[in-house]
Amino acid sequence: MASAVAASLSARREQAPGHAAPRATQDPVWVKWLLVGCALTFLAFFLVLPLVAVFAEAFSKGMEVYFAAFRDSDALAAIKLTLITAAIAVPANLVFGVAASWAIAKFNFRGKSLLITLIDLPFAVSPVISGLIYVLVFGAQGWYGQYLEAENPAWPWLHAWLIEQDFKIIFAVPGIVLATIFVTFPFVARELIPLMQSQGTDEEMAAITLGASGWQTFWRVTLPNIKWGLFYGVILCNARAMGEFGAVSVVSGHIRGETNTMPLHVEILYNEYNFVAAFAVASLLALLALVTLVLKSIVEWSHARSLRTETIDR
Amino acid sequence: MSIQASGITKTFGKYTALANVDFTAPSGKLVALLGPSGSGKTTLLRILAGLEFADPGSGRVQFDNEDVTSVPAGKRGVGFVFQHYALFRHMTVFENIAFGLRVRGRSTRPTEDKIHERVRELLHLVQLDGLEKRFPTQLSGGQRQRVALARALAVQPKVLLLDEPFGALDAKVRKELRRWLRRFHDEIHITTVFVTHDQEEALEIADEVVIMNQAKVEQVGSPQEVYDRPATPFVHRFLGNVNILRDATSWGRTGPIHDNGRLASDGLVYVRPHDIEVHPHGADTSGIPAVLRYIHTAGPQAQLTFEVVATGEQVEADITRSGLAELNLKPNDLALLKLRPTHTFQDYAI
Numbered sequence: 237m238a239s240a241v242a243a244s245l246s247a248r249r250e251q252a253p254g255h256a257a258p259r260a261t262q263d264p265v266w267v268k269w270l271l272v273g274c275a276l277t278f279l280a281f282f283l284v285l286p287l288v289a290v291f292a293e294a295f296s297k298g299m300e301v302y303f304a305a306f307r308d309s310d311a312l313a314a315i316k317l318t319l320i321t322a323a324i325a326v327p328a329n330l331v332f333g334v335a336a337s338w339a340i341a342k343f344n345f346r347g348k349s350l351l352i353t354l355i356d357l358p359f360a361v362s363p364v365i366s367g368l369i370y371v372l373v374f375g376a377q378g379w380y381g382q383y384l385e386a387e388n389p390a391w392p393w394l395h396a397w398l399i400e401q402d403f404k405i406i407f408a409v410p411g412i413v414l415a416t417i418f419v420t421f422p423f424v425a426r427e428l429i430p431l432m433q434s435q436g437t438d439e440e441m442a443a444i445t446l447g448a449s450g451w452q453t454f455w456r457v458t459l460p461n462i463k464w465g466l467f468y469g470v471i472l473c474n475a476r477a478m479g480e481f482g483a484v485s486v487v488s489g490h491i492r493g494e495t496n497t498m499p500l501h502v503e504i505l506y507n508e509y510n511f512v513a514a515f516a517v518a519s520l521l522a523l524l525a526l527v528t529l530v531l532k533s534i535v536e537w538s539h540a541r542s543l544r545t546e547t548i549d550r
Numbered sequence: 551m552s553i554q555a556s557g558i559t560k561t562f563g564k565y566t567a568l569a570n571v572d573f574t575a576p577s578g579k580l581v582a583l584l585g586p587s588g589s590g591k592t593t594l595l596r597i598l599a600g601l602e603f604a605d606p607g608s609g610r611v612q613f614d615n616e617d618v619t620s621v622p623a624g625k626r627g628v629g630f631v632f633q634h635y636a637l638f639r640h641m642t643v644f645e646n647i648a649f650g651l652r653v654r655g656r657s658t659r660p661t662e663d664k665i666h667e668r669v670r671e672l673l674h675l676v677q678l679d680g681l682e683k684r685f686p687t688q689l690s691g692g693q694r695q696r697v698a699l700a701r702a703l704a705v706q707p708k709v710l711l712l713d714e715p716f717g718a719l720d721a722k723v724r725k726e727l728r729r730w731l732r733r734f735h736d737e738i739h740i741t742t743v744f745v746t747h748d749q750e751e752a753l754e755i756a757d758e759v760v761i762m763n764q765a766k767v768e769q770v771g772s773p774q775e776v777y778d779r780p781a782t783p784f785v786h787r788f789l790g791n792v793n794i795l796r797d798a799t800s801w802g803r804t805g806p807i808h809d810n811g812r813l814a815s816d817g818l819v820y821v822r823p824h825d826i827e828v829h830p831h832g833a834d835t836s837g838i839p840a841v842l843r844y845i846h847t848a849g850p851q852a853q854l855t856f857e858v859v860a861t862g863e864q865v866e867a868d869i870t871r872s873g874l875a876e877l878n879l880k881p882n883d884l885a886l887l888k889l890r891p892t893h894t895f896q897d898y899a900i
Binding site for chain 1: 599600601622623624625628629630632634636637638639640649650653654701702704705
């Protein structure tokens with residue numbers, strides 16, 4: 237039976253060169269081009285066109301007007317605030333992410349699956365809710381507000397210092413940073429956990445039997461093994477930190493020149509019918525996205541190359 | 551440096567990996583920890599290394615009379631070779647071997663020249679000269695194994711512990727490498743414990759074999775001792791082929807069963823195929839009559855399968871091919887089976 241099938245298969249294969257018989261894995265040419273055409277049209281309409289539109293609109297009144305949009309002090313403040321926020325949120329999540337994935341991938345402990353679920357929480361929750369949580373906790377009506385107005389507060393020295401500094405969290409920079417950290421928390425950890433789990437703990441064990449301390453093991457063995465995954469996570473984390481709108485919008489209060497980040501500034505300008513300026517600032521964010529994509533490709537490419545050179549001439 | 555572990559118990563949740571185990575590795579010997587998977591042998595090795603710790607209060611580990619029970623792995627002075635080598639994949643062979651020297655504190659760290667000298671010395675010792683710039687993925691399995699060994703030896707360990715050292719290699723390399731390890735051990739004379747599930751491997755190269763089963767030690771002895779005088783039914787079955795005979799009385803009349811461990815504690819007689827003698831039927835009547843069922847002659851010896859006439863049980867006998875020619879037996883012929891008289895092994899006394 238099996239040999240009969242094999243014989244008929246080989247007979248068909250011999251016929252094949254004469255007339256191009258359709259193979260099971262190959263569709264007719266028109267189907268192929270129809271599918272490719274659909275995909276390309278979709279991409280053009282939903283991804284390329286908006287991107288082109290952003291730049292076209294931004295430059296619609298000429299270079300002069302485009303660059304004028306950045307000379308506005310409010311725009312500069314928004315750019316500065318966005319950079320500050322990312323500069324705090326990204327390193328913080330780098331440390332948290334590495335620590336969390338190290339703990340999850342290399343150790344067994346009670347409540348591990350709960351921790352994994354918690355890390356995913358920011359992805360699961362709407363960013364607006366994330367912002368609202370901070371308003372409820374740190375707002376004037378929240379726990380923090382009550383603490384500031386309490387008659388006999390705990391830790392009087394902290395209370396006095398906070399009053400003296402007029403330290404605000406909501407509608408101020410700390411709130412924006414907190415909301416951004418929350419929203420971008422999963423990026424680094426999600427990237428590293430599967431990577432570290434697949435690498436196992438044998439190399440760390442080996443390092444320890446050779447007399448390395450915990451820090452030495454981390455810096456010399458664990459970190460070099462995860463560097464590309466870590467870099468990738470940081471790039472994505474940074475892109476989201478600079479682009480986050482929902483959560484930041486809730487906690488920021490939209491105070492011009494003080495608590496506006498770039499995405500919020502774009503919205504304000506747009507609502508004021510200042511289209512050129514809105515699109516000019518938006519083009520910066522779009523540019524950031526493009527740079528992120530290029531960096532991501534470079535990281536993926538060099539990671540693949542480092543794997544290749546390691547296996548060359550075996 | 552000798553190793554003693556006594557009263558070691560280790561449980562993982564409800565699972566008992568080791569139940570009150572005692573273990574000794576005499577100084578300078580090559581000791582095999584042999585057992586089927588799940589017998590606890592790797593757990594015991596990891597406890598000796600300090601990578602795991604025995605259940606609190608359940609015994610102790612000593613290196614030459616020094617108690618190291620609660621000393622962590624990095625401070626015990628053990629060289630550990632992992633089953634899958636665990637080489638640092640982002641480092642060259644050179645950096646892998648130098649790792650243990652580079653992570654030392656400033657005061658005890660050798661100079662760069664000394665490190666180079668030591669690494670080259672070790673590469674030569676494991677016969678990998680000239681490969682220091684390769685990455686682990688550019689090496690064959692046997693080469694990786696030897697890099698792992700050199701890396702473990704770089705820190706001048708007091709004892710060497712190997713977890714299934716040949717487990718991930720193909721059969722031919724495995725055989726070469728285990729003979730190489732034996733010669734290597736004869737050169738460096740460091741107390742070595744290796745874990746294996748392959749009885750042939752353990753019996754071939756070890757000075758002493760510790761046979762484990764179900765979280766307990768079944769028998770300890772030289773390869774010759776454990777093979778010729780298995781202490782328990784498990785050891786009988788685990789070390790090579792064995793006939794398990796129910797009728798101890800009848801077989802007892804054909805040869806010795808009491809003084810050589812053949813009659814095990816479960817009342818059954820355990821006899822290896824080469825300890826069954828085959829005699830022509832009718833010559834004398836003291837044997838057990840059996841019918842020859844199958845003959846396998848592909849190999850150095852003829853393997854015969856008999857069916858005992860009285861009980862119907864199957865008995866395997868290995869005899870020389872010339873012996874078979876003399877007997878002139880064919881399938882379905884009758885023959886008489888006897889137990890071979892035991893040898894005394896004074897010649898092998900160690």
